[in-house]
Amino acid sequence: MKRNDWKKILILLLSLIFLSGCWDSRDINYRSTPILMGLTKDEDLFHVYLIIPVSVVSEQRNLAKVDGKGITIVDALEQLKKKIETTIDLEHIGFIVLDEELGKEGIGKIINTFMRMRDVPGTPAIAFTKEDMNTYIDQMIDTFQKVGVPIFGFLEKQIGWEINTPEVILWEVYRGIHSYTSDISIPLISSNKNLEMDYFGASVLKDGKIVETLDSIEVMLMNLLNNEENVIKTFVTIDDTTNVELVERDVEYDYKFRGDEVDLTIRLEFVLIVSEAEDHLNDDKIQKMFEEKMKKDTLKLVKKLQGKHADVLGISNRIRKNYTNAELKNFLEEIYPNININVDVEAVIENNGKLRNLNNDDFEDWDKEKQEQD
Amino acid sequence: MPAMDFMNEIENLKQKNKDLQMKSIMINDTAYDVIGFESLVDFSATWEIVEALIGNQENKSQGSKGFQSKNITWNKIEINKQMQALYEGKLIIWDRAEEASLIVDPVSQPLYRSIEVPVNESVIYGAKDAFTENSQQNIGLLRSKYQSKDFEVMTTQHGKRNRRFSFLILKGTTDQKMVEMIKKKIEDYPNEIKQVKDIHVAFGFSKFSLITRVSSTELPENAMEYIEQGKIVFFMDGYPFALVMFNTVFDVFKQPSDSNYLSVFVYSLYMLRIVGIMIAVLLPGLYVALITINPEMLKVQLALSITESRQFVPYPAFIEIIIMLLLIELITEAAVRLPISISNTIGVVGGIILGQAIVEASLVSGVLIIIIAATTIANGIVINFENGITLRLMKYIIVIFSALFGILGHVIGLLVLCSYIARITSFGVPYVRWKKEGIQSENQ
Numbered sequence: 001m002k003r004n005d006w007k008k009i010l011i012l013l014l015s016l017i018f019l020s021g022c023w024d025s026r027d028i029n030y031r032s033t034p035i036l037m038g039l040t041k042d043e044d045l046f047h048v049y050l051i052i053p054v055s056v057v058s059e060q061r062n063l064a065k066v067d068g069k070g071i072t073i074v075d076a077l078e079q080l081k082k083k084i085e086t087t088i089d090l091e092h093i094g095f096i097v098l099d100e101e102l103g104k105e106g107i108g109k110i111i112n113t114f115m116r117m118r119d120v121p122g123t124p125a126i127a128f129t130k131e132d133m134n135t136y137i138d139q140m141i142d143t144f145q146k147v148g149v150p151i152f153g154f155l156e157k158q159i160g161w162e163i164n165t166p167e168v169i170l171w172e173v174y175r176g177i178h179s180y181t182s183d184i185s186i187p188l189i190s191s192n193k194n195l196e197m198d199y200f201g202a203s204v205l206k207d208g209k210i211v212e213t214l215d216s217i218e219v220m221l222m223n224l225l226n227n228e229e230n231v232i233k234t235f236v237t238i239d240d241t242t243n244v245e246l247v248e249r250d251v252e253y254d255y256k257f258r259g260d261e262v263d264l265t266i267r268l269e270f271v272l273i274v275s276e277a278e279d280h281l282n283d284d285k286i287q288k289m290f291e292e293k294m295k296k297d298t299l300k301l302v303k304k305l306q307g308k309h310a311d312v313l314g315i316s317n318r319i320r321k322n323y324t325n326a327e328l329k330n331f332l333e334e335i336y337p338n339i340n341i342n343v344d345v346e347a348v349i350e351n352n353g354k355l356r357n358l359n360n361d362d363f364e365d366w367d368k369e370k371q372e373q374d
Numbered sequence: 375m376p377a378m379d380f381m382n383e384i385e386n387l388k389q390k391n392k393d394l395q396m397k398s399i400m401i402n403d404t405a406y407d408v409i410g411f412e413s414l415v416d417f418s419a420t421w422e423i424v425e426a427l428i429g430n431q432e433n434k435s436q437g438s439k440g441f442q443s444k445n446i447t448w449n450k451i452e453i454n455k456q457m458q459a460l461y462e463g464k465l466i467i468w469d470r471a472e473e474a475s476l477i478v479d480p481v482s483q484p485l486y487r488s489i490e491v492p493v494n495e496s497v498i499y500g501a502k503d504a505f506t507e508n509s510q511q512n513i514g515l516l517r518s519k520y521q522s523k524d525f526e527v528m529t530t531q532h533g534k535r536n537r538r539f540s541f542l543i544l545k546g547t548t549d550q551k552m553v554e555m556i557k558k559k560i561e562d563y564p565n566e567i568k569q570v571k572d573i574h575v576a577f578g579f580s581k582f583s584l585i586t587r588v589s590s591t592e593l594p595e596n597a598m599e600y601i602e603q604g605k606i607v608f609f610m611d612g613y614p615f616a617l618v619m620f621n622t623v624f625d626v627f628k629q630p631s632d633s634n635y636l637s638v639f640v641y642s643l644y645m646l647r648i649v650g651i652m653i654a655v656l657l658p659g660l661y662v663a664l665i666t667i668n669p670e671m672l673k674v675q676l677a678l679s680i681t682e683s684r685q686f687v688p689y690p691a692f693i694e695i696i697i698m699l700l701l702i703e704l705i706t707e708a709a710v711r712l713p714i715s716i717s718n719t720i721g722v723v724g725g726i727i728l729g730q731a732i733v734e735a736s737l738v739s740g741v742l743i744i745i746i747a748a749t750t751i752a753n754g755i756v757i758n759f760e761n762g763i764t765l766r767l768m769k770y771i772i773v774i775f776s777a778l779f780g781i782l783g784h785v786i787g788l789l790v791l792c793s794y795i796a797r798i799t800s801f802g803v804p805y806v807r808w809k810k811e812g813i814q815s816e817n818q
Contacts, residue, residue, distance in 0.1 A: 020778040027691055028669045028677060029684040035674055053674075055682040091670030092677060121670070 026087050033092040034066075036140070037124075039110065040099035040133040045069045048076040049137045050088070063141045067134075073113050090119040096170065097136070100128045100188065100203070100210070108208030111174050122171040128203055128210075130190040139191030163223050163234045164216040166202045177208045180328040181316040181336075185214060185222070206310040206332075218301050225266070225298070225313050227251050235275060238289050243276035247350055253318050262335065264315065266302075267344045268294060274352040283349045291345040298343045306337045315339065380468070380475075383453055384409060387460075394460075401428045407468040410480060414463035420480035424467060427478065450474055462536075486511065492592045494759055500631030501595040505616055509540050509609040512616065515594040516542060516601075530557050533566045538611040544601050552801065553606055556619065567610070570617065579800065584767055586760045587800040589625070590615035599630035623795065623806045626761045627651065650755035653748055654765045655791075658695055659772035659784050661745045665691040667780030679741070686736035692777040694738050698746045699773075701728065703766070706750075 038049035049067045068080025081088050096114065098107060114120050129136050161167060166185045168176075176184025185202040202219050204212040214222065224231065227250070234246040248271035256263040274286055305311060309332050316336050320328055327335070388394045393413040399406050408424055410417070456466055456475060465480040489511065492504035505512045513527055524545040531538050539560055541553050556577070560567065563576035570588055571581070579587050590613075591597055597616040601607050606619040627647035632640050665684070669677055687694060705724035709717040729747075733740045749769065756762050768791055775787030798805040 016778060020783075022667070022778045025667045025780070027684065028665045028672075029681045029687065031669060031681075033669070033674065033677055033681075053678050055678050055685075061678065061682075089669065092674050094674065 030086050031089040032084055032086045033089050035092060036095045036097065036137075037090075037093050038097045038129075038133045038137050039073065039102065041102060042069065045071060046073050046076045047133065048073065048080055049133055050080065051137060051141065052084075052088075063144050065137050065141060073110065074117070090117070091121055093120060093124045095127065096124050097127050097129050097133070097189075099133055100130050103128050103186070103203055103205070103210040106208040107173075107205070108177050111170070111177060111208070114170055115174050120170075123169050126168050126170060126173050127187045127189050130188060130200065136191045143191070163231065164220040165199065166219055166222065173205070176205060176312075179317075181311065181320045181331055182314055183310045183312050183332075185219070185312045187219075188213065204305070204308065204310045204312055206308065211310055212304070212308045214301075217297070218304075221297055221301050222312060224249055224268075225251055236290070236294075238286070238293050241276070241278050242274075242281065242286060242289065244272045244286065244290055244349075245275045247271040247273055253315070255319055257322070262319070262339045263342065264339050265342045265344055266298065268298070268346070270294075270345070270347045272347055272349050274349060277352070283352055286352075287347050287349055290347050294345045294347075295343045298345075299341065302341050302343075306339070306341075309333055309337060311336055315341075380453055380456070380473075383457070387457075399424065399428075401425070405470045407470065408465060409460065409468060410465040411460060411463070414483055414485070415465055415480045416483050417480075420465060420478075423478065423480065424465070427476070428467070451477070489515070495592045495596075495757075497593065497595075497629075497631045499634035501593065503594055504592045505594060505597075505609075505614050507612050507614045509538060509611045512594070512609050513540055513542070516598055519594060519598045520544070520601075528553065528557065530561055532560055532563070535566060537567060539608055541606065541608045542597075542601055547602060547604050548606065549604065555801070556606060556608075570610075570613070573610070573617070577800070583798070584764055585795065585798055585805060586764070587619065587621075587798075587805075589618050589621050589758060589760055591618055591758065592616075593631070596630050620800060620803050621805075625758070626756050629757045647755050647757075650752040651765060653752035654755075655769050655772060656784070656788070657745055657749050657752075658699065658769050659776035659787060661742065662691050662695055662773055663776035663780045663784045666777060671781065680739065683733075683739040683741050687739055688736075691742075692773070694742060695746075695773060698732075698738055698742055699770070702746055702750050 032052045034050035034052045036051040038051075040047045040049075047067060047069050049065060052064045052066060054062045054064045066080055066083060068076045068078075068083065070076030070079050077088075077090075098110070102110065115122070166187055168184055168186055173184050173186065176182055183204060183206050185204045188200040188203050190198045190200070199216065201213055201215040202222075203210040204214060220234070220236075224234075224246075231246045231249045235243055236246060237243050248269075250269040252267040252269075254265040254267060256265075270290070272287075272290065274283070277286055302313065302315070305313065311317070311332060316331055320331070323331065323335075384394070384396060388396065391411070393411050395408075395410060395412045395415075395417065397408045397417070399408060406424075406428060408417075410420075450473065456477070459477045460466060463480075463482050465478045467476040467478060469475065486508040487506055489503050489506060491502045495504075503515060505515065517525060526543040526545065528541040528543060529538055530541075539557070541557060542548075543550065543553060559576050559578075560573070563572070565572065565575075567573060567576060570590065573588050574581065574583075577588070591600070592615050594616075597607050597618070600616075600618050600621070605621060607616050608619075609616060627644055632643060635643070664672055665680065672680070684691075701724070705720060705728075709720050712720060729743050732738055733743055753762055753765055756765060771791060772784060772787040775783035775790070777783070779786060796804075796806050
């Protein structure tokens, strides 16, 4: 190597070190990583709560509650940061819980703020809580210390997610608020002394405001109508004595345009296992009951949502390519409520629980033959 | 008088070298002197040969018929040549009367160890012989593996030491021009070639290269395979390894004796080695990047347990990992230097006491010990110790980049290393090349 090359390499190395700013980064043990943020409003001030895991060697992992008040959310966070010795690193926040009252006023601006903040990731799950935030956070910490369950596991797919919970994350809420053709529903919860939490269903947001509440069965239907969710181990109660388990589900949306009118046929196909039934019912009857119930419930849900001009099922989203931007602006108000909806349900019973059922199987004839012989 | 000259010369030599022996022998009334270095020649065993030879000579002169070697002729050989022959371990028989001499190959002293099992490269299923310091023996090992007229050996000698370099040529496979060129480079090198480093210099390769271009192998099986692949293999006298030129990046995780296993297992073995190389190079850097700059990429649970284990560690992750890596390098080097009986102790001290105690003293985190252990173990998975050294050095580059720029730097470091490896060539033949057989330079 020439002497000149060494100079170049030296300059490169020095600039690499001095321009990188690596001394500003803090190690992981000097950062606090909150996992849950609670947001409420006290009179005119925003009140932010954070749950921070505190880990001390050779002791059980604990949760700590920190809170701060401020005129804006960022101000409240700044007030909160002053109370803590370490850096607060919002990048690990997994859940944001909002007061239901905020939802009634409209959470559009709050969600915008979260999207703007660089250190909040786009992926925390969002939920509303019905009760006082302070009690709620205390209750959560208490439950964790008693039971040690992962906090908010019911919203995480790998841990405790069920089909009757809507799964929404921050950027989806943002999309739901700002999209012309789709809305979003957010789970509504509260704490409970005995269990980890109470689940009340989901609030449907329109332009950031709660307009309607869905119960857990309606949420399940909503998830069934969306082809993406996994249906394995989903149980549907048909009436007081009958229950089926879904094995497979397929949904098709069939749109037909007649002038200004839009007809929509939702074709649902199910494969079932009978999991609970009275003995006198045979497969055909159960199948018919199931089909009728699904059809009725689905129509009811869609009508309910159409009445509120809110579309959490993605019905309008699927045909937005047929309309101009100007038409889309008022799509949910003018066109969506007038879509004629028809539901087609087709169910196949795969097995009836591997029981010997005289109403169904071929053993009947064989029994008769045997008796005749006797 | 040449005779007097010769005797004077020998007397002179005898004064300076006490191990030079000159013994007189009378056969059929003729006096002969037998001269040779005692340290190189086993006289008592050679005696029989000498007697037989001279007796043969007498018989020949009497005109009798029978088996006899025609090569042995008495000559008036130049003094210098005779001296040189003495130093090469030959025996000189001097006929006083006719002033002629005979250069004989004697039974030499057992100066070379016998062929043993490989020490540095262990094989499970595969040939278990290994090269020794004697390059004649090494060539013999290869000849026994390729018994054909296509196998040729080209030899050159270099320097004051008169060191022999033997090139192995397989007709039709080996690039003869390349061998000639390499041979010429060695012959033209003005300084003494003492170690492999000097060969690098003679070939004009950079001294600061991270990747060895003249790699060594101890196994004749490997060497034979490399010859058949068209790589150039040569021996340096006294160096108990075959030197291989034009090795490729695939030689880092492929070994000829692998093929003695089930094919499926061989492919999984390759995968395992690639994963091992990745771990050895990338894991320490990843630790630094994730701990210092990008902790948001960890899962919460993992982040918390790392935080827990790093609770009382007083310095940044970069310093922490450098301390640990340094300790491991020290242990490795100490284990090489020390006698085998003591080096086991080093393992215990290093592994158990240091690993356990250093965590309890909160000097490094427990997670780091796992990382370092994984790195050190994975480092040993590559074929050939030389490649392991390369990996050992490369991981520091990645660590430095990661400490500066986090995950981004980690990727940049990997990119820098990849482009460095990609531009390595020896005599125009790239190091990263797909072609399995033969060598082809970029310029062709």
